[in-house]
Amino acid sequence: MDAFESRVSLSSDRTDAGVPDTNVPGEEPGLSDPIYARICQRIRSDILAGALAPGQRLKISDLTRRYGVSQMPIREALQQLQGEWLVTILPNRGASVRKVDEAFITQMYEIRGHLESLLTRRCAELATPTELQRLQELQAKYECVATTGNLAAIMTANRNLHRAIYEIARNPVGTELLDRHFGLLRSLRNIYGLGSSRLLSVSAEHRELMEAIGRHDGSRAEQISRRHCDSARDDLLERMRAASATP
């Protein structure tokens, strides 16, 4: 009676024969899973990278040419992505990359802030010494990468840290929800970048967070996490406004 398989073991390439990794936003495309899953990954990264812009119409015929497969796997991929809120599908009217406005972003962050801070609280309550050490390592990694100014690397390090926190919270449902639906916010980050002052304060906030988690102080961790989200939101909205003011 188990609804979840813990899928951490990236099976080694040869003779694997293991269960193929399900199509989770963060994972690499397994070499032998169906075309629609691989197309899904490709469209997803094209959206997240900003190659397919928010609001852009996604015509099946274009996509068949772009990715060299026929209609059906494209359609299936789009359905999956609709489940992640990256695209919107209107019956008989086709798909488009989800269009975002300020209200939508604010709402997303409000939800995300509450979910993430819940998981962060649980993380603080439940973390074992081994897990704490792992968090410290990931945090160190972030700090290290943050000095390089490489946006992609910074965001990966940041993501790894947050994912580790989720895992420690031992609530796969919440983790899946966050993984599934909030790639959209990441995609906006990829497009609009990160305020340079924000880079420093993120490090500072992470340090505070680590300290609270290390003390198993759940409510403090929750509080910091909430604030962390709020300032991420403010920073993003600010940059978006700036970008739309000076095109």
Added chain:
Amino acid sequence: MDAFESRVSLSSDRTDAGVPDTNVPGEEPGLSDPIYARICQRIRSDILAGALAPGQRLKISDLTRRYGVSQMPIREALQQLQGEWLVTILPNRGASVRKVDEAFITQMYEIRGHLESLLTRRCAELATPTELQRLQELQAKYECVATTGNLAAIMTANRNLHRAIYEIARNPVGTELLDRHFGLLRSLRNIYGLGSSRLLSVSAEHRELMEAIGRHDGSRAEQISRRHCDSARDDLLERMRAASATP
């Protein structure tokens, strides 16, 4: 005749950056939307009604016979339902109705409790007099129906009340999340029923909630809502244990 005023603001589909309202779990199937959407509704209600049991394998060929359409619309429908967590799809291995265990339910309720209490707080903060009156009416309706013992009617009335609360909170993202993912819990209610003592306490909890919302007391409303979820969870788990003990 039940109060089915379809009072969903049929959003003018004019480049609406908000949440798409096509094929939302609670709505009726439009007469002219595609087959896959209608199949999706039918499978969904069959799951919610318990006709397709948790864990049950969903073979495409069976479903084509059952619903009299060919493979592709079935596949599309299953993809959509995967997005709602009602079914799980493993690549090359097909779909099955999501299997649930106690840990899964506990996690679902934890997430749901936090989202719902957030929206309830916002509702208390934002409700206008007109909206308050509407809530009172829905609450009265619930009380009325509760005395009849008709489970389906009770659940509909309850759902209408909660949906009204969500709408007043003016966070369509949160509302969509709750609508999308928590039909599963409703389906379990349909299968396992409602403790008879629970019926009374639900009414009492609703009254408390209304009172707090009427006073625009956000934190009290949030707190009551959280408790409301927790007791719903306890009641459900209890009934499931009882059912599995005496088959």
Added chain:
DNA sequence: AAGTGGTCTAGACCACCTT
């Protein structure tokens, strides 16, 4: 009325499990 583009059907193809 024609065109664009989403949706559906039938059957071939292929991955995985059984013998």
Added chain:
DNA sequence: AGGTGGTCTAGACCACTTA
């Protein structure tokens, strides 16, 4: 190897939009 059942292709069909 054979069987079961998921996946893919090609083309017909049909909803909606333009002129």
